[in-house]
Amino acid sequence: MTTPKILLEVSDLHAHYGKVEALHGASIRIAEGQIVTVIGPNGAGKSTLLNAIMGSLPATGTASGSVVYLGHNLNGMEIEERVAFGLSLVPERRELFASMSVEVNLELGAYKRKKNGEKNYMDQLEMVYALFPKLMQRRKQAAGTMSGGERQMLAVGRALMAKPQVLMLDEPSLGLAPLITKEIFRIISELRKTGVATLLIEQNARAALQVADYAYVLEMGALAMEGPAAELASNPQIIESYLGFAKKEAA
Template identity: 65%
Template structure:
């Protein structure tokens, strides 16, 4: 596999407070990599730093190599143009706009770049999310929580990303919807897109991922093949809610 993302010694500070210790991780093309850990461990901070989406109060250091580009210090626009797409925890949809218009906004960068086929991902999105096709003329604000998550995923896919970064996609969703979302994440892998998945639902994340990292108090505590992590006694007891005998 080709190395798609190489993050080396990434650190994040909010003022004098260090939110992320020197952290290194990598993702190969077409791979699903998950980062699990407790609330406040720095998972979302790490994801936002990689995407170039830290708030103004945050500063970062370290290297972010994406494909053959060194994106260290680059603006979020350059990272998106290079093939990164972030689905934030809050989803950040345009509630008063139609579902289809929200999706088209996801391809705006491609439209700006003069790509005549900028909307060509629409059929891919509707194939993955038939409910979005059924509700394409509805306002996004009228959708259920699960449908809003589907729309956030679909909008990100409209940019034709090489790397899709997902921040807590199961947050606040009913168990049946969570199962559906993770089934879709598994299907996304078949399209060739690599996925960096930040998730508190460790069980579901490790089931769908190829490789995993455990982030605790701002630093990587464990890493390994996802199926191996799912059998690790510390992970089982701390994150899966079971005592392994």
């Protein structure tokens, strides 16, 4: 059996906001076609981890450590360069162009590819519409008039237009109804078939562990535990802290 190629390797990553250290030496790896999740409580540093990898920390933030993607050290690279290399981030706020149509938002996702002179820069559109049939139906609709779930689908679809090899999702289920959350996670699972690797930051630990291959637990800025997602899902400590089974039984 062939060992999957490591796409992204993060080593000893630290992040500071002023004098406050928000991330303490995190190290994670993501292989081709793999879904890796990072779970943990609010304020654990999960979003900081993604932003440090993407080079999108706010002005007050600084990062140190090693971020290597396909053998290239990304330290010092601008966000646009990281996108061109094959990393895409869907932030928690989604950051869509509300007054523009679904189709225009998707086209803007491929902007860097167009700027780089790729003739087939819209070649991911058919795949995006196959993953998200609602986007096809509403392609002329303004993004700001769509439901929360549809906007999340559009945000993921727009990121996929950049043809990433690693897609990073920050809390994709935040604020969504349970049925829509289930659909979003089904689509994340479907992404495996496209060959895209996914790094998933998620507070809904149960859903994240069900869909992921490998998982990390981040607590107070440090990695507390890691392992195959199925193993962590049956770990009594994880069940008690994040899945709530023990609390339900007690109730």
